[in-house]
Amino acid sequence: MLKFNVTILITNDGPALTNVCVSVLPDGTIADISSDFDDEAVYLEGVLIPGFVNTHCHLELSHLKNELIPDNEGMKGFIQQLFAKRFQSDEEEQIVSMYTADTEMWNQGIVAVGDISNFSRSNIVKAESKIYYHTFIELLGLNPAFANAIVEKGLALQQEFLIRKKGKASLTPHAPYSCPTELLNLLFSHINVNDPLTIHMQESLDELQFCMDKSGPLAEFFKDNGISFADFIPFGEVSPLQKLLPIFPQNKLQLVHNTYTTETEIQLANSIHPALFWCVCIGANLFINNKIPPVDLMYKNNCTITIGTDSLASNTQLSILEEVKCIHKHFPSIPFEVLVKAATANGAAFLGIENRVGKIKIGYNPGLVLLENINMHQPHFQSEVKCKRIM
Ligand SMILES: [Zn+2]
Incomplete structure (x- = not known):
């Protein structure tokens, strides 16, 4: 003892x-x-x-540490760099970076991670880790005709993670601008009632503009890269939260970033969905958009706040302590105990491990x-x- x-x-x-x-x-x-x-x-x-519980990470992007340059160009600039550099290093190098990142998180006191995956290469790292991982298999695709194929591929990837019998794995949508209703509905038909969902939400002005009328830097990026968005139905004046929440199931749902979310939207969202978690990734928001998320409004409106590091592509380190210190610096009136809870118990509740973590x-x-x-x-x-x- x-x-x-x-x-x-x-x-x-x-x-x-x-x-x-x-x-x-x-x-x-x-x-x-x-x-x-x-x-x-x-x-x-x-x-x-x-x-600590880190509820939003992309372990498979760890090899991009110090590779992407913050240019304050917003989402388009970030995705452009990500596309250009994502596959530059070979798989072995990527896995080594993931082991390093996993050890860094362990040393920083992190015991559980909600991790977004598009590939299976983080599997081996997670299977050997001392950290508990919930892998969110992220689905996206602008063309509704591909919804079936995207979900099938996601289910196969989920099996690859589940077969190791370590941690959990479930499907989740990427973001409002990348998931048409057809894909969302099909995805929702393949999740269990206890599976938490997580979605990137209102992270950048670029995506808000694209959601509104299919214009702006993101539309340009899609055009430049041959990604068709002809079938995407713009939301008009309706905000992504207002548009999407009514069609989401009542599963626990984590909204990640919320950089541009207004107080009215926060209140509306909390009135529509019974189990929302508001994930703050302040380091990544400063890196990509040079913008601080409205943590004060989340606190004021009794939101259940969780903390994520995002990936090493958009953050210099994977430390929940550093994220919380950054929140405290910008919002000194939020009480100490509230931030401790956001960094620990709230994340455990979101991942469904609140009976031991x-x-x-x-x-x-x-x-x-x-x-x-x-x-x-x-x-x-x-x-x-x-x-x-x-x-
Ligand atoms: Zn993310």
Whole structure:
């Protein structure tokens, strides 16, 4: 049995505890939390929280670390660079980059990841990882005539992940501008009631313009690359959220980015769908669009906030702590405990692992992360805070 004396313990299962001893089994299961220091325990200086959950990542883009240049050209500029550089390195090199990224996430205290995949090459890394992965097989395709083929391919890919019996894998749509109704409906007919869904939402002005009237930089990009969007029916003045949410099933649904989402849309979305998770990827938003997502509005409207790193193509590191520090820098009034929950328990709830991850509670196996170099009188995610994985 391992024992740790902790000055401040955030359990996510009630108010913060002070001067307690946490007993942990060698496999990481919480055995006891006692209300006094134990003479034989190891003293941890800092704030102890559950392991982080990264709810939006693209592990298979890890080889693009430092390859793409932020040009503030928005989505079109980013996708253009992504297309040009995505297949430049061979598969072996890509897998090595994924192992490195996976280790980086583990060392940064991340215990679970919601990972978007278009290919099977991350499979081996996930199968050997100490991190829990939920793989979201991402489907997209502007031509409704291909919907059947796209779903079939997605189901085959899902089987490749499931066969390793490690983590979970389910289908999910890419974004409002890349998934016609035919594809969405077919996809929804192939998911289970407990499968969470995740979709990129209102990340850039380029996609908003394309959704409205099929014009702008994204339309130009599609034309330049021979991608037909003749069958795409524009949404007009109706926002992508308003257009899509009514046809989504009631499964847990994570909206990723929401960079350009207004308060009216947030309120409307929460009134339409009962189980929304609002994923913030602030590092990627600054990288691609030089824009800060409206985290204050999400907090104000009681949204369940989750945190994602996005990929190393659009972020310099895969660290939930760094994401949260960046949110705190721009929104200092959001309370510490709210951000801890967003970075841990909310992500666990989204991935359906809330009965063992996200809380420091007897019988749970949440991973333990120590926030060091932190103001112990008024803990918050100041820029100098560091994290250390304890379990
Ligand atoms: Zn993404």
